[in-house]
Amino acid sequence: MKTFLLLLLALASTSAAVAQDTFNILVAPRGTTAFSNAEAQADGSTVFAESALWRGLNRAASLLNEGGDREVRVLIASGDYGGELGSGGTQRVPQVENPRGSLKVFGGMNDDFSDRDPFSRFVSVPTQEDRGGALFQIAGNSEFREIVISGLVLDAAPSNDYDSRSGSLLKGSSRTFPILAWAQVEAERVVVADNIIVNGPMGGFQIGSSPPEDNTGEVIVENNYFVNNLLALRTRTFGANAFRAYALLTVRNNTFALNFPFNADPTSSNVSAVEWHNDNSFKRLVFENNIFAHNPGGAFQSDWEQEDLPEIEIRDNLFYSNGAVFGQSGPEDVVVAGKFGTNPEYILLDLDGARDNLRATVSGNVSFDPDLRLALVADQRVDPSFIKAQVDEIDDPRELFGFSTGTVAVGVFAPEMLLDTRVVPIARNPDAQAYGVQRDDVRGQDE
Structure with missing residues (x-):
């Protein structure tokens, strides 16, 4: 019985830790059904809604920089996501200093963020002639436990010359x-x-x-x-x-x-x-x-x-x-x-x-x-x-x-x-x- 109770306490503790240390940032273009659903699901504590990918990445870095064992997921509905101030160029994760933190970026979410198909619901990072770096990048001198980048369409052609x-x-x-x-x-x-x-x-x-x-x-x-x-x-x-x-x-x-x-x-x-x-x-x-x-x-x-x-x-x-x-x-x-x-x-x-x-x-x-x-x-x-x-x-x-x-x-x-x-x-x-x-x-x- 004592072993069983200890097991229950351990499971409860693990569940609480997962709930406390996992954050979801739901990203969708403003005015879409997906963005309305993101706002409805956001609680300002563990779930957040953003209409721009660069803002979602900034929030992810801020959450990770609070420290500790935590996982931040950036879940992105289909759409084209330009950079800050609407520029094409690049998307960038700001500096993160958390060797126990995990950043997971998932593109291709459906309108209620319950399912993912990145090869039919494209998440595109458009670029332009004068881009100043990689289309998707992470600031140098960053520390993570894990990085996952999944479900993006990265096409450099607009910044190329033919x-x-x-x-x-x-x-x-x-x-x-x-x-x-x-x-x-x-x-x-x-x-x-x-x-x-x-x-x-x-x-x-x-x-x-x-x-x-x-x-x-x-x-x-x-x-x-x-x-x-x-x-x-x-x-x-x-x-x-x-x-x-x-x-x-x-x-x-x-x-x-x-x-x-x-x-x-x-x-x-x-x-x-x-x-x-x-x-x-x-x-x-x-x-x-x-x-x-x-x-x-x-x-x-x-x-x-x-x-x-x-x-x-x-x-x-x-x-x-x-x-x-x-x-x-x-x-x-x-x-x-x-x-x-x-x-x-x-x-x-x-x-x-x-x-x-x-x-x-x-x-x-x-x-x-x-x-x-x-x-x-x-x-x-x-x-x-x-x-x-x-x-x-x-x-x-x-x-x-x-x-x-x-x-x-x-x-x-x-x-x-x-x-x-x-x-x-x-x-x-x-x-x-x-x-x-x-x-x-x-x-x-x-x-």
């Missing part, structure tokens, strides 16, 4: 910031999930944190679309302490499609969709159930000797038609492009070559056409609202690289891709639907 004739990205006159990034942050756990990251001229996601102790903690990159980015993902961290490596990076159920080399040159650096760093950032890398398709510089790149790399597992992924910048046309080609130290030219490993030559666990991977649904912004020189209204779907993405002519080369460099609710790059091949983004399996608020 050639009027070819449609190619003009890097020199585009903004030179990643899409999702922060730096000098400490966090035990970081999750980036269920986002659409597209048209990035200088990186998709930059991992800007380090763990509180070396060889601890984890970063999870899960269920995101990385489409048409230069340097989609690098495993190098830019955290608060360069001498603390995370124990684990898990990259799972993402779709990496049409991510271009930083330069369309087979002798240049920064060519592949995912670039491996040495084991000073992560001790172990796991890539599982992703789609890597039509990335002209290959799926993975390594400029480090194999003995300097983390432990690597590449399992149960789908690879298809990567490596056009190297003139490679086979479905299994260029899983890895690497100089592996001092080699003057890239060593190109197809799927069998990766299994045979990498000091990594490579198993269960497949290669066939996932038949991704992809579209360009229509090539019509009229007002932007009309251009955005057009859908120019690509029948075969390989046509961008000359496959139809027999000469495999990059013919157009990172042209602006269209991504909206009409054109989400799902895999239309039924055999491919177990790989890449799983639209019906988004991250829960309690995970």
